[in-house]
Amino acid sequence: MVKKSSGMRIGILTAGGDCPGINAAIRGVGKTAIVKYGMEVIGISDGFTGLINKDCRELTEKDLSGILTVGGTILGTSREKPFKSDGKKKSEISKPDLIREHYEQMGLDCLVCIGGNGTLKTAYLLAQEGLNVVGIPKTIDNDVWGTDKTFGFDSAVNIATEAIDRLHSTANSHKRIMLIELMGHNAGWIALYSGIASGGDVILIPEIPYKEEKIAEYLLHRVEENKPYSIVVVAEGIKNPGKERSVAHYLSDRIFEMTGLETRETVLGYLQRGGTPSPMDRVLATRYGTAAADMIAKRDFGNMVALKNNKIVSVPLADVSGKLKLVDPDNPLVTQARNMGTSFGN
Numbered sequence: 001m002v003k004k005s006s007g008m009r010i011g012i013l014t015a016g017g018d019c020p021g022i023n024a025a026i027r028g029v030g031k032t033a034i035v036k037y038g039m040e041v042i043g044i045s046d047g048f049t050g051l052i053n054k055d056c057r058e059l060t061e062k063d064l065s066g067i068l069t070v071g072g073t074i075l076g077t078s079r080e081k082p083f084k085s086d087g088k089k090k091s092e093i094s095k096p097d098l099i100r101e102h103y104e105q106m107g108l109d110c111l112v113c114i115g116g117n118g119t120l121k122t123a124y125l126l127a128q129e130g131l132n133v134v135g136i137p138k139t140i141d142n143d144v145w146g147t148d149k150t151f152g153f154d155s156a157v158n159i160a161t162e163a164i165d166r167l168h169s170t171a172n173s174h175k176r177i178m179l180i181e182l183m184g185h186n187a188g189w190i191a192l193y194s195g196i197a198s199g200g201d202v203i204l205i206p207e208i209p210y211k212e213e214k215i216a217e218y219l220l221h222r223v224e225e226n227k228p229y230s231i232v233v234v235a236e237g238i239k240n241p242g243k244e245r246s247v248a249h250y251l252s253d254r255i256f257e258m259t260g261l262e263t264r265e266t267v268l269g270y271l272q273r274g275g276t277p278s279p280m281d282r283v284l285a286t287r288y289g290t291a292a293a294d295m296i297a298k299r300d301f302g303n304m305v306a307l308k309n310n311k312i313v314s315v316p317l318a319d320v321s322g323k324l325k326l327v328d329p330d331n332p333l334v335t336q337a338r339n340m341g342t343s344f345g346n
C-alpha cells in the first residue's frame with residue numbers, strides 16, 4: 001500500500017482505570033493513522049502525567065503489532081486530573097498550561113484521549129483550552145453518557161458471569177447464600193448483565209435502592225419453596241451502611257442476622273479489569289480506534305467516537321462531559337428479570 005502523507009502528528013494517551021481492549025483501540029487508531037493517512041503517531045506515557053512530564057515515544061506500525069489481545073495498556077495509565085487544583089502558587093506554571101506548552105513543543109496536531117468519564121472531562125477542558133482533541137470511551141463500568149457501549153464492559157461481564165456460574169455449584173452443595181460484589185462505580189451495568197446472564201436470584205444495583213428486610217423475606221421464601229441456595233449479586237456502588245467493610249461483607253452479616261441462613265461473600269475486584277479482551281471488545285475497540293483516526297483526518301475535533309444503534313457516530317465532548325449513563329430502573333432487562341421472579345431488593 002502506498003502511504004499518502006497527511007503531514008499530521010498525533011498523540012495518544014490512556015488515562016483512568018485500565019480495562020480489556022485499550023491496546024486494541026491504540027492499535028486501531030495508530031495503524032489507521034499510519035497505514036491509511038501516513039500520520040506520525042506519538043504514544044504518551046501514563047495518561048496526562050506523560051503530557052505534564054513530556055514523557056513520550058514514537059509508535060511505529062511494528063510497535064502496534066501483536067498487542068490486539070494483550071490486556072492493560074502498553075502506554076501505562078494514571079488517575080492524574082490536571083484541572084484539579086494542585087496547590088501550586090499562582091507564580092508557578094499550572095498543569096493545563098504545561099500540557100498546552102508540551103503539546104505545542106511535541107508538534108502535535110491532535111491528542112487522542114482514551115478513557116472513561118474523568119478522562120473525557122479532562123479532554124473536553126483541554127479542547128476548551130484550544131487543543132485538538134478526540135475522545136475514545138473505555139471502561140468496564142459502561143457508564144459513559146452518549147454511547148450505547150464502552151469497550152471493557154463485555155469482558156468484565158464475561159469474567160463476572162463465569163465467577164457467578166462457579167458459585168452456583170458450591171452454594172448448592174453447602175446450601176448457602178452466596179453474595180458476590182462486582183465493580184461498576186456508581187452504575188449497576190456489570191451487576192445487571194452478569195446477574196441476568198448467570199441467573200442471580202437477587203441483583204442489587206445503585207439505581208434501585210434496596211431494603212434489607214425485602215432481601216431477607218425473599219431469601220426465606222426461597223427456602224420455603226425448597227430452593228436450597230441463593231445467589232445475591234451486589235454492585236459495589238449500592239448504599240453501604242457498613243462503611244469500613246465492603247458492602248457484600250456488610251450485607252452478608254445482616255442477612256445471617258435476619259434469616260439465620262448461612263452466608264458467604266466474594267469480592268471479585270480487579271480480576272474484572274485484567275487480562276485479554278473478549279472478541280466483542282476487540283471488535284468494538286478496533287471500530288472506535290479506526291473511526292477516531294478518520295475523525296482526525298477530517299479535523300473533526302472536540303468530539304468522542306460513540307456507538308449508537310450499532311453505528312459509529314461522533315458526539316460532542318461538551319455533551320458527554322460531567323454526565324453519567326446509569327441504569328434506568330425501568331430498563332426492559334430489569335422488568336424482564338422481575339417478571340421471572342428475580343428480586344432487586346425493593
Ligand code: F6P
Nearest residue numbers: 017116139140141183184185273
Ligand atoms: O472505573 C473502573 C473501575 O474499575 C471501577 O469499576 C472501580 O470502582 C474503580 O475503577 C477502581 O479504581 P482504582 O483502579 O483507582 O482502584
